[in-house]
Amino acid sequence: MARIAHVEILMVDLPPAVTRVDAIQSFVSQETPIVRITDAEGAVGTGYSYTIGTGGPAVISLLERTLAPRLIGREAEEIEGIWRDLLFATHATAVGAITSLALAAVDTALWDLRCRRAGLPLWRMAGGAKESVPLYTTEGGWLHLPAEALAEDAAEMKGRGFAGAKLKIGKPSIAEDRARLARVRDAVGEDFHLMVDANQAFDLAEALRRADMLAETGIHWFEEPMPADDVGAHAVLAARSRVPVAVGESLYSLSQFKDYLTQGAASVVQADVARIGGITPWLKAAHLAEGFSVPVCPHFLMELHVSLVCAVPNAPMLEYIPQLDAITSSRLDIREGRAHPPDAPGLGIEWDWNTIRARIVHGSHHCIGGGETHAAHGHGHRAEV
Incomplete structure (x- = not known):
């Protein structure tokens, strides 16, 4: 083991390669905070999280002013203790997206460091349940695309061996959503999973109406039908819908997943490693879902989630959206349509540091270092680079 000696923080902005539109928004940006943690022996771990275009500077500020100084002098292997201490240090702003995204950048860096020091890939270090996982695609299913484009993309991905495709819904009328789904089903047949995602666009009455239509089309799950903070409405929908209800990308703590599972309000858990606060709580959410015989199919971040879904036994599919x-x-x-986790030690992500440093968002780059004495009080040397 070795103590943390240095923390580097920065952020890059990654415009999506394709236009992404759902029922409530259009994605024009992926702010990506990155944290590099160096221990006293010179080993380095890199972690990250993301936003979809707003809040990134707040994440960086929380990292630079509150979280990173508390890392200096800590034993890097004490990941659970560090996560708990940082959560307590931010208890006035938790539970919430900004805090969880900042915690995730730190926690994923610590897991990368741990795995690199041990010489093991993350998927083995975190459980090693399986060596590959089927993929489903979302990248060709955006709401602005015409039905023919949806059908062509889904058929192509089926031909590549993918297990399914997810399509955005939320057109003004049920008839329009029904027609789009029917066109895709005609193109791919019955032996290909089709999922839909409403991105929290409906109220309970509309979600119930759409669920009846979705059952007719053989939809595999109905994702984020309503605002995520309304657990009761999801419980009603889950009890009455013939289509499984999927939630999780807009939940930010283990306790929120507990509420959904104990009330029978989720048939698929979609924990997002960035939004739940890192690998440490993600694994807990996955194992909690396993206890309820509920699968975990995480949202986004396929480059990191591939290792996590292969670490646990109850993760049947991985979402394909390159970031x-x-x-x-x-x-x-x-x-052949299956994703295999990296065998390299750590997260297995090979960062292009020349490109990253050329794309740093102005004002987001900070280096923090100090000794044990300062760390106890959450201080340390801070310098913008």
Whole structure:
């Protein structure tokens, strides 16, 4: 073991390679905070999180002013203790997206450091349940695309061996959503999973109406039908819908997942490693879902989630949406529609540091270092680079 000696914080902005539109918004940006943690022996771990275009500077500020100084002098292997202490240090702003995203950047860096020091890939270090996982695609299912484009993309991905495709819904009328789904079903047949995602656009009455229509089309799950903070409405929908209800990308703590599971309000858990606060709580959410015989199919971040879904036994599919292509030299290992986790030690993400440093968002780059004495009080040397 070795104590943390230095923390580097920065952020890059990654515009999506394709236009992404759902029922409530259009994605024009992926702010990506990155944290590099160096221990006293010179080992380095890199972690990250993301926003979809707002809040990134607040995440950086929380990292720079509150979280990173508390890391200096801590034993890097004490990941659970560090996560708990940082959560307590931010208890006035938790539970919430900004705090969870900042915690995730730190926690994923610590897990990367741990795995690198041990010489093990993350998927083995965190459980090693399986060596590959089927993929489903979302990248060709955006709401602005015409039905023919949806059908062509889904058929292509089926031909590549993918297990399914997810389509955005939320057109003004049920009839329009029904027609789009029917066109895709005609193109791919019955032996291909189709999922839908409403991105919290409906109220309970409308979600119930759409669920009846979705059952007719053989939809595999109905994702984020309503605002995520309304557990009771999801419980009603889950009890009455013939289509499984999927939630999780907009939940920010283990306790929120507990509420959904104990009330029978979720049939699929979609914990997002960035939004729940890192690998440490993600694994807890996955194992909690396993106790309820509920699968975990995480949201986004496929480059990191591939290792986590292969670490646990109850993760049947991985979502395909590339995020990091512009700043990495590694790519998801896909063979016959299945994703294979990296075997390299750590997260297995090969960062392109020259590109990253050329794309740093102004004012987001900070280096923090100090000794044990300062760390106890949450202080340390801070300098913008």
